[in-house]
Amino acid sequence: xxxxxxxxxxxxxxxxxxxxxxxxxxxxxxxxxxxxxxxxxxxxxxxxxxxxxxxxxxxxxxxxxxxxxxxxxxxxxxxxxxxxxxxxxxxxxxxxxxxxxxxxxxxxxxxxxxxxxxxxxxxxxxxxxxxxxxxxxxxxxxxxxxxxxxxxxxxxxxxxxxxxxxxxxxxxxxxxxxxxxxxxxxxxxxxxxxxxxxxxxxxxxxxxxxxxxxxxxxxxxxxxxxxxxxxxxxxxxxxxxxxxxxxxxxxx
Amino acid sequence: xxxxxxxxxxxxxxxxxxxxxxxxxxxxxxxxxxxxxxxxxxxxxxxxxxxxxxxxxxxxxxxxxxxxxxxxxxxxxxxxxxxxxxxxxxxxxxxxxxxxxxxxxxxxxxxxxxxxxxxxxxxxxxxxxxxxxxxxxxxxxxxxxxxxxxxxxxxxxxxxxxxxxxxxxxxxxxxxxxxxxxxxxxxxxxxxxxxxxxxxxxxxxxxxxxxxxxxxxxxxxxxxxxxxxxxxxxxxxxxxxxxxxxxxxxxx
DNA sequence: GATATCACTATCGTATGCAATATTGATTAT
DNA sequence: ATAATCAATATTGCATACGATAGTGATATC
Numbered sequence: 001x002x003x004x005x006x007x008x009x010x011x012x013x014x015x016x017x018x019x020x021x022x023x024x025x026x027x028x029x030x031x032x033x034x035x036x037x038x039x040x041x042x043x044x045x046x047x048x049x050x051x052x053x054x055x056x057x058x059x060x061x062x063x064x065x066x067x068x069x070x071x072x073x074x075x076x077x078x079x080x081x082x083x084x085x086x087x088x089x090x091x092x093x094x095x096x097x098x099x100x101x102x103x104x105x106x107x108x109x110x111x112x113x114x115x116x117x118x119x120x121x122x123x124x125x126x127x128x129x130x131x132x133x134x135x136x137x138x139x140x141x142x143x144x145x146x147x148x149x150x151x152x153x154x155x156x157x158x159x160x161x162x163x164x165x166x167x168x169x170x171x172x173x174x175x176x177x178x179x180x181x182x183x184x185x186x187x188x189x190x191x192x193x194x195x196x197x198x199x200x201x202x203x204x205x206x207x208x209x210x211x212x213x214x215x216x217x218x219x220x221x222x223x224x225x226x227x228x229x230x231x232x233x234x235x236x237x238x239x240x241x242x243x244x245x246x247x248x249x250x251x252x
Numbered sequence: 253x254x255x256x257x258x259x260x261x262x263x264x265x266x267x268x269x270x271x272x273x274x275x276x277x278x279x280x281x282x283x284x285x286x287x288x289x290x291x292x293x294x295x296x297x298x299x300x301x302x303x304x305x306x307x308x309x310x311x312x313x314x315x316x317x318x319x320x321x322x323x324x325x326x327x328x329x330x331x332x333x334x335x336x337x338x339x340x341x342x343x344x345x346x347x348x349x350x351x352x353x354x355x356x357x358x359x360x361x362x363x364x365x366x367x368x369x370x371x372x373x374x375x376x377x378x379x380x381x382x383x384x385x386x387x388x389x390x391x392x393x394x395x396x397x398x399x400x401x402x403x404x405x406x407x408x409x410x411x412x413x414x415x416x417x418x419x420x421x422x423x424x425x426x427x428x429x430x431x432x433x434x435x436x437x438x439x440x441x442x443x444x445x446x447x448x449x450x451x452x453x454x455x456x457x458x459x460x461x462x463x464x465x466x467x468x469x470x471x472x473x474x475x476x477x478x479x480x481x482x483x484x485x486x487x488x489x490x491x492x493x494x495x496x497x498x499x500x501x502x503x504x
Numbered sequence: 505g506a507t508a509t510c511a512c513t514a515t516c517g518t519a520t521g522c523a524a525t526a527t528t529g530a531t532t533a534t
Numbered sequence: 535a536t537a538a539t540c541a542a543t544a545t546t547g548c549a550t551a552c553g554a555t556a557g558t559g560a561t562a563t564c
Contacts, residue, residue: 110358162351
């Protein structure tokens with residue numbers, strides 16, 4: 001994969017005098033966005049090292065801004081930060097994965113309860129349009145399908161009008177993406193569209209209990225559908241153990 | 253209150269050559285901790301400006317670390333960050349306050365459900381000991397009482413063993429402290445100790461539904477006990493409006 | 505006298521510099 | 535050959551430097 005050439009940043013050139021100075025703080029945000037998307041879309045694979053220098057060079061910003069972005073990603077759990085050893089894409093353990101999914105289920109249950117009976121007609125229509133899109137993209141184009149089913153949940157959280165709830169759901173969702181990238185089956189379609197449909201129906205009916213229940217089981221089934229296979233272990237020693245055995249090398 | 257003199261940081265002195273260099277990243281954490289506590293304990297009052305220079309000077313670190321800390325506090329909602337205008341202690345609106353309390357209730361309901369029937373004997377004992385402490389500190393020494401009742405909820409979250417849930421509960425709790433500092437009644441004792449007792453009992457009995465319900469109403473009553481009085485408005489214009497009226501000055 | 509203009513100051517946003525630490529490859533001793 | 539030592543390199547942690555921006559008071563203009 002080749003990146004487009006960044007603005008060369010010649011050592012002793014006053015600074016790029018051409019690119020219009022964007023709003024302050026916006027460049028930091030852009031770095032954050034870029035890294036976040038790259039991680040979620042698996043352009044940056046779990047456990048991959050993230051050196052401040054090279055990232056800054058590629059993105060045309062100084063290490064300062066990269067550091068800031070990495071810091072934020074670290075509190076969100078997408079990046080791991082080790083003292084004096086720098087940042088890498090997070091590689092959650094199975095235990096952490098379970099924690100994240102549990103919290104996400106709880107949060108989205110809240111969303112469902114909050115929304116039940118409160119959906120405006122416009123909102124309901126928007127959700128249904130979204131589900132139709134999901135149906136279209138089913139089958140082929142895996143990434144698109146995954147993105148859409150993720151966005152469905154974000155849309156729901158947005159509709160609660162509760163900014164904090166939205167933030168937490170977003171955070172949990174992105175960590176779930178990372179987790180599925182590690183432990184998920186290759187072609188699991190993540191969310192069953194029919195379950196989304198049922199959920200909308202329950203929300204329309206104002207049946208909070210049913211909506212919460214549906215959401216809970218929906219997310220639970222995502223886990224069992226996609227997460228059943230603990231196919232990788234984090235520690236390089238565990239990865240190498242079978243090779244060691246087959247080569248007759250005993251580990252200490 | 254007088255602070256101890258920071259290590260002077262004479263302009264052209266190579267750096268403090270005496271203080272033993274603490275672990276890397278630990279100083280940033282210390283700045284974060286200091287600011288966080290100062291905000292929660294209301295040493296730094298809501299809406300107070302937080303200039304990077306002066307803070308760094310007081311704490312004996314450079315603006316870099318202060319910025320990092322402020323950034324983290326901003327994502328947690330304890331600090332507000334305006335472009336080119338710097339940081340100030342957050343001053344949540346009543347609407348934001350409602351959001352935070354709603355999410356907190358939901359999260360702690362999760363905690364209760366998670367813990368019901370899973371408490372070890374040691375954990376139950378610890379909680380009971382804590383409640384006894386709360387009873388002792390009742391009545392007199394307001395701050396101590398508030399701190400204890402907050403810690404009760406944190407302890408519960410810790411006992412779930414779910415790191416993410418703990419983080420979210422901590423975050424929501426600290427924001428609640430800030431909110432109560434603004435909108436709360438002066439001497440509301442926050443949590444009724446008896447409600448804590450009942451909750452422990454339900455958790456022991458493994459009655460998840462009752463535990464969740466108790467937690468929900470417990471937090472709900474905190475709101476109604478303490479938050480009833482919307483006694484301040486944020487915008488200086490709102491504060492001045494009545495004065496304008498009484499002076500016969502019409503606003504545009 | 506009220507409003508517009510401008511210099512001044514305080515503070516932020518960001519890049520860069522330097523010392524400290526980890527990592528890696530080479531060299532040497534066992 | 536294996537293990538230990540050490541120099542070279544890469545990268546972080548943090549401080550500082552410098553240009554940019556918003557607020558403030560002084561001066562000029564109508």
